[in-house]
Amino acid sequence: xxxxxxxxxxxxxxxxxxxxxxxxxxxxxxxxxxxxxxxxxxxxxxxxxxxxxxxxxxxxxxxxxxxxxxxxxxxxxxxxxxxxxxxxxxxxxxxxxxxxxxxxxxxxxxxxxxxxxxxxxxxxxxxxxxxxxxxxxxxxxxxxxxxxxxxxxxxxxxxxxxxxxxxxxxxxxxxxxxxxxxxxxxxxxxxxxxxxxxxxxxxxxxxxxxxxxxxxxxxxxxxxxxxxxxxxxxxxxxxxxxxxxxxxxxxxxxxxxxxxxxxxxxxxxxxxxxxxxxxxxxxxxxxxxxxxxxx
Amino acid sequence: xxxxxxxxxxxxxxxxxxxxxxxxxxxxxxxxxxxxxxxxxxxxxxxxxxxxxxxxxxxxxxxxxxxxxxxxxxxxxxxxxxxxxxxxxxxxxxxxxxxxxxxxxxxxxxxxxxxxxxxxxxxxxxxxxxxxxxxxxxxxxxxxxxxxxxxxxxxxxxxxxxxxxxxxxxxxxxxxxxxxxxxxxxxxxxxxxxxxxxxxxxxxxxxxxxxxxxxxxxxxxxxxxxxxxxxxxxxxxxxxxxxxxxxxxxxxxxxxxxxxxxxxxxxxxxxxxxxxxxxxxxxxxxxxxxxxxxxxxxxxxxxxxxxxxxxxxxxxxxxxxxxxxxxxxxxxxxxxxxxxxxxxxxxxxxxxxxxxxxxxxxxxxxxxxxxxxxxxxxxxxxxxxxxxxxxxxxxxxxxxxxxxxxxxxxxxxxxxxxxxxxxxxxxxxxxxxxxxxxxxxxxxxxxxxxxxxxxxxxxxxxxxxxxxxxxxxxxxxxxxxxxxxxxxxxxxxxxxxxxxxxxxxxxxxxxxxxxxxxxxxxxxxxxxxxxxxxxxxxxxxxxxxxxxxxxxxxxxxxxxxxxxxxxxxxxxxxxxxxxxxxxxxxxxxxxxxxxxxxxxxxxxxxxxxxxxxxxxxxxxxxxxxxxxxxxxxxxxxxxxxxxxxxxxxxxxxxxxxx
Numbered sequence: 030x031x032x033x034x035x036x037x038x039x040x041x042x043x044x045x046x047x048x049x050x051x052x053x054x055x056x057x058x059x060x061x062x063x064x065x066x067x068x069x070x071x072x073x074x075x076x077x078x079x080x081x082x083x084x085x086x087x088x089x090x091x092x093x094x095x096x097x098x099x100x101x102x103x104x105x106x107x108x109x110x111x112x113x114x115x116x117x118x119x120x121x122x123x124x125x126x127x128x129x130x131x132x133x134x135x136x137x138x139x140x141x142x143x144x145x146x147x148x149x150x151x152x153x154x155x156x157x158x159x160x161x162x163x164x165x166x167x168x169x170x171x172x173x174x175x176x177x178x179x180x181x182x183x184x185x186x187x188x189x190x191x192x193x194x195x196x197x198x199x200x201x202x203x204x205x206x207x208x209x210x211x212x213x214x215x216x217x218x219x220x221x222x223x224x225x226x227x228x229x230x231x232x233x234x235x236x237x238x239x240x241x242x243x244x245x246x247x248x249x250x251x252x253x254x255x256x257x258x259x260x261x262x263x264x265x266x267x268x269x270x271x272x273x274x275x276x277x278x279x280x281x282x283x284x285x286x287x288x289x290x291x292x293x294x295x296x297x298x299x300x301x302x303x304x305x306x307x308x309x310x311x312x313x314x315x316x317x318x319x320x321x322x323x324x
Numbered sequence: 325x326x327x328x329x330x331x332x333x334x335x336x337x338x339x340x341x342x343x344x345x346x347x348x349x350x351x352x353x354x355x356x357x358x359x360x361x362x363x364x365x366x367x368x369x370x371x372x373x374x375x376x377x378x379x380x381x382x383x384x385x386x387x388x389x390x391x392x393x394x395x396x397x398x399x400x401x402x403x404x405x406x407x408x409x410x411x412x413x414x415x416x417x418x419x420x421x422x423x424x425x426x427x428x429x430x431x432x433x434x435x436x437x438x439x440x441x442x443x444x445x446x447x448x449x450x451x452x453x454x455x456x457x458x459x460x461x462x463x464x465x466x467x468x469x470x471x472x473x474x475x476x477x478x479x480x481x482x483x484x485x486x487x488x489x490x491x492x493x494x495x496x497x498x499x500x501x502x503x504x505x506x507x508x509x510x511x512x513x514x515x516x517x518x519x520x521x522x523x524x525x526x527x528x529x530x531x532x533x534x535x536x537x538x539x540x541x542x543x544x545x546x547x548x549x550x551x552x553x554x555x556x557x558x559x560x561x562x563x564x565x566x567x568x569x570x571x572x573x574x575x576x577x578x579x580x581x582x583x584x585x586x587x588x589x590x591x592x593x594x595x596x597x598x599x600x601x602x603x604x605x606x607x608x609x610x611x612x613x614x615x616x617x618x619x620x621x622x623x624x625x626x627x628x629x630x631x632x633x634x635x636x637x638x639x640x641x642x643x644x645x646x647x648x649x650x651x652x653x654x655x656x657x658x659x660x661x662x663x664x665x666x667x668x669x670x671x672x673x674x675x676x677x678x679x680x681x682x683x684x685x686x687x688x689x690x691x692x693x694x695x696x697x698x699x700x701x702x703x704x705x706x707x708x709x710x711x712x713x714x715x716x717x718x719x720x721x722x723x724x725x726x727x728x729x730x731x732x733x734x735x736x737x738x739x740x741x742x743x744x745x746x747x748x749x750x751x752x753x754x755x756x757x758x759x760x761x762x763x764x765x766x767x768x769x770x771x772x773x774x775x776x777x778x779x780x781x782x783x784x785x786x787x788x789x790x791x792x793x794x795x796x797x798x799x800x801x802x803x804x805x806x807x808x809x810x811x812x813x814x815x816x817x818x819x820x821x822x823x824x825x826x827x828x829x830x831x832x833x834x835x836x837x838x839x840x841x842x843x844x845x846x847x848x849x850x851x852x853x854x855x856x857x858x859x860x861x862x863x864x865x866x867x868x869x870x871x872x873x874x875x876x877x878x879x880x881x882x883x884x885x886x887x888x889x890x891x892x893x894x895x896x897x898x899x900x901x902x903x904x905x906x907x908x909x910x911x912x913x914x915x916x917x918x919x920x921x922x923x924x925x926x927x928x929x930x931x932x933x934x935x936x937x938x939x940x941x942x943x944x945x946x947x948x949x950x951x952x953x954x955x956x957x958x959x960x961x962x963x964x965x966x967x968x969x970x971x972x973x974x975x976x977x978x979x980x981x982x
Contacts, residue, residue: 058972058975058976059972061971061975062968062971062972062975063968065967065971066964066967066968066971069963069964069967070960070963070964070967073960073963073964074955074960077947077948078955078956078960079951079952079953079954079955079956080947080948080949080950080951080952080956081931081933081950081951081952081956082946082947082949082950083956083959083960083963084956084958084959085959086959087958087959087962089721089731090721090729090730090731090732091721092721092730092731092732092733092736092737092740093736093739093740093946094946094947096736096740096743096744097743097945097946097947098947099744100740100743100744100944100945101945101947101948113971117974117975117978120975120978121978121979121981121982124978124979124982125982128982162981162982165981166981169981186415187645187646187648188415188416188486188493188646188648188649189646190645190646191494191644191646192605192607192644192645192665193607193644193645193664193665193666194607194665196645196666197665197666215980274729278962278965278966279962280958281958281961284958284961284962284965287965287969288965288968288969291965291969291972295969295972295973295976298976299976302976302979302980
C-alpha cells in the first residue's frame with residue numbers, strides 16, 4: 030500500500046514537473062477545436078447574426094431556435110461538421126504522435142523538460158505507438174461486440190421481455206462487467222505504452238505482453254491507481270457540471286465565465302489523462318527499483 | 325279499434341323514446357356475454373345488438389365491422405397497407421400467433437329468422453375480395469323507419485398476438501375493436517351523405533374508427549386470478565369456481581374496450597365526481613402519481629375550456645413492456661398510456677399520453693367525428709389541446725422534456741415534428757387516413773392541424789378560440805360532425821366576435837391550411853436608415869440644382885422591407901423598434917410578395933420583428949422573422965463558446981482510445 034501511495038505522489042510530481050508538456054497538450058486541443066469552431070462561427074454569423082432570435086435564445090435551451098436553424102441552415106452546418114471529422118482524424122494522429130514524447134518526458138530520464146527531447150521521442154516512437162493504438166482499438170471493438178452479444182441473450186425485443194426491470198438488471202450486470210473489462214484494457218494499454226517507450230524495441234508484441242503481465246502481477250495496485258484516477262475525473266466533472274448548472278450563458282460576463290470554467294475543466298481532464306501515464310511509468314519504475322533492491 | 329290506435333300510439337312512442345333518453349341518440353346498444361379462453365387465446369361470445377333505424381325509410385341490411393379479420397391473412401387490406409414485414413407484426417406472424425379471425429357462428433333477428441346464410445363480406449373501399457373486415461347481412465324483415473330491432477349473434481374470435489392496438493402477449497390482453505360492431509347509418513344531409521347510407525369502411529392500417537352511440541353491458545368470464553378493467557362502471561363481479569364473471573356497463577358511448585391480466589395492480593383516485601382508475605404493473609406503481617396528476621390536470625382544463633366530462637369513471641391502462649403495442653390508445657372512458665420502471669420525471673411521455681388520450685374523450689368520443697375519413701378532426705384537435713394542457717401545467721418550454729439540461733415544450737415539439745418531416749407538403753390536411761399512401765399521416769393529421777389551430781388562435785384571439793371550441797362542443801356533442809360543420813362554427817364565432825374583420829367567412833384560411841399544402845414563411849429582408857438629400861436636378865425644367873451632400877434635409881428616411889417567401893397568405897403584425905426606445909406595431913395583410921414600411925424623422929430603426937408574439941405557428945422559419953441593425957454579438961458569442969467547448973470535449977474524449 031505504501032508503495033502504491035508513493036507511486037501516486039511521484040506520478041503527480043512527474044506530471045507537475047512537466048507542466049510545459051501539459052500546456053502543450055492543452056494548446057494542441059484548443060488549436061484543433063478552433064479549427065472547427067471558427068468556421069462555425071463565421072457561418073453562424075453570416076447566416077443569422079442579425080436575427081433577434083439569436084439573443085432571444087440566450088436564457089434557455091431553445092429547441093425552436095436550434096431546430097429552425099438545422100431545418101433552414103442544416104446544409105451549411107453539415108459542411109462545417111464534415112470538415113470537423115477530418116480535423117478529428119488529424120487530431121487523433123497527432124495525439125498518437127505526441128504520446129511518445131509525453132511518456133518519454135514522464136519517465137523522468139531528464140532533470141528538466143526539454144522540447145527538443147520531447148519532439149525527438151515523438152518522432153522516434155510514433156509508428157510503434159500507432160500500431161499499439163490500432164491493436165487496442167480493435168480490442169475495444171471486440172469487447173463491445175462481445176458484450177452486445179451477452180446483453181442480447183434472451184432477446185432484446187420488448188415483446189419478449191417479461192418486465193422492463195429485466196433491461197435494468199441487464200444494464201446493471203452486463204454494463205458493470207463491461208466497464209470492468211474496459212478499465213482492464215485501458216490499464217493494459219497504459220502499461221504497454223510505457224513498456225513500448227521504455228524497451229524501445231522494434232516489435233511491440235513483447236512490450237504489449239509485458240504491459241499485460243505487469244498489470245496482472247500487480248492487479249490490485251494497478252486497479253487501485255486506476256480507480257483513483259477515475260475518481261479524480263468523476264469529481265472534477267461533478268464540480269464542473271454543478272457550477273455550470275448555476276447559471277445560463279445569458280450575458281457577456283456569464284459567457285466568459287463559462288468559457289473560463291470550461292477551459293479549467295478541460296485542462297484538468299488532460300491532466301488526469303497524463304497522470305494515468307505518469308503513474309504507469311512510476312509504477313513500473315518503483316517496482317523495478319524494489320526488485321533490484323531484493324536482488 | 326280506438327283501443328288499438330291508442331295502443332299503437334303508446335307502443336310507438338315507447339320505441340321512439342328508446343334511444344332518446346340520456347345524452348346521446350343511442351342508435352346501437354350491445355349486451356354481450358363472453359368467455360375468455362386463455363389457453364386457446366379465444367373469445368366465445370353471445371351478443372345482443374339493439375339497433376334503432378335513425379332514418380325515415382326502412383333499412384334492409386346491416387353492415388358490421390369485423391376488425392379481427394384484418395389479421396386473418398396477409399391479403400387483407402390492413403396487411404397490404406402495412407406490410408407483413410412491419411417490425412411490430414412480423415415476429416408474431418412468423419410464429420403463427422399473430423393471425424386472428426372472428427367467425428360469426430349464427431345470427432338471428434327479433435322474429436327468429438336465421439340470418440346466418442345472409443351474410444356476405446363486402447369491400448366498399450378497394451374491392452379487395454380477400455378483405456373480410458366488413459360484413460353485410462341482408463335482413464329477412466327490414467327495420468322500419470325509426471323502429472328498434474334486436475339481433476342475436478353467436479361468435480368466436482381467435483385473439484391476435486401483438487397486433488397494432490389490440491391483442492395479447494403473455495398473460496396481458498388488450499381487447500379493443502374486438503366484437504362485431506355495426507357501422508353508422510348516415511342520413512342524407514348529414515356529413516357528406518347525399519342519401520341515407522351505411523358508412524362502414526374496411527379496416528385500414530392508418531386511421532381508426534367511427535361508430536354510433538349506444539349503451540353497453542358486457543359480462544366477461546375470465547380465469548379467477550385475472551383482473552378486468554373496462555369501459556364504464558363495474559356493476560357486478562361473480563366468482564364461480566376457477567372463473568370470475570365481471571360485468572361492466574357504460575352509457576352513451578361509441579365503443580367498448582376491456583383488458584385483463586393476472587398481474588394488474590389497481591389504484592384509484594378521484595377528480596370531483598369522476599373516479600380515476602389506474603391498471604398498472606407492480607414495477608410501474610411509482611408512476612401512479614404522475615398518471616393521476618396529469619389526468620386531474622386535463623379533466624380540469626377540458627372542463628373549463630371545452631365542456632363537462634359526463635361519465636363517472638375514466639380508466640388508465642399502463643401496459644407492461646410486452647404490451648407496448650397497445651400503449652397510447654383511446655376508447656370511451658378507457659385509455660392506455662405508457663411508462664417504464666426507469667422513466668425520468670423530466671421525460672413526460674406518461675403525462676403526454678394520458679393528456680392526449682383523455683382529450684380524445686371529447687374529440688372522436690363525445691364529438692364522434694370520422695377517424696378514418698377525417699383523422700385531422702380528432703388527432704389534430706387532440707394534439708392542439710394536448711399542447712395547451714401540457715404547456716399550462718408543465719411550462720411552455722419544458723412540457724415535453726426537461727431532462728439533462730434539454731428543455732422542449734409540447735407545442736414547439738409538435739411544430740418541429742411537422743417541419744422536419746420528409747415532405748410537409750405531401751398531402752392536404754383533409755386527406756382520408758388510407759390515402760396517405762406515402763407518409764404524412766402522423767405529421768399532417770396530428771401536428772399540422774395542431775399548428776393551424778394554434779395559428780387560428782393567434783389570429784382570432786384566445787377568447788374567440790375558446791368560444792369556438794365551446795360552441796363546437798355544445799352544438800355537436802353526441803353527434804357526427806364533419807369538417808364543414810366545424811368551419812361553420814368558426815365562421816359564426818369569428819363573425820360574432822370580429823364582424824367583417826376577417827372577411828365574409830374564414831374560407832381563405834381553411835383553403836390554405838386545411839385543404840391546401842402551401843407553406844408560410846415571412847421574412848424581414850432589410851432595414852435601412854439613410855439621410856435625405858435636398859431636392860436636386862432639373863427641378864424647374866431648365867436650371868440644374870446640384871446635389872449638395874453637405875446640405876441634407878433634417879431627419880432621415882428609414883425603411884423596413886418584408887418578404888413573403890411562402891405561398892400562404894396570412895395577416896401579420898410587425899413590430900418596428902426605433903433608436904430612442906419607441907416602437908410601432910404595423911399590420912400587413914400579408915398578400916403582396918413584399919412590403920415596405922417607411923418612416924421619416926430623426927429616429928433610426930434599430931430592429932424589426934414579424935409576428936413578435938409568435939401567433940403564426942405555421943411560419944416555417946422564425947429565424948428570419950426578425951432583423952437588427954447591429955449583429956447580435958452576445959448570442960453569437962454564446963453559440964461560438966458552446967461549439968468551441970463541445971469541440972474541445974469531443975477531441976479530448978477521442979484520446980481515450982490512445
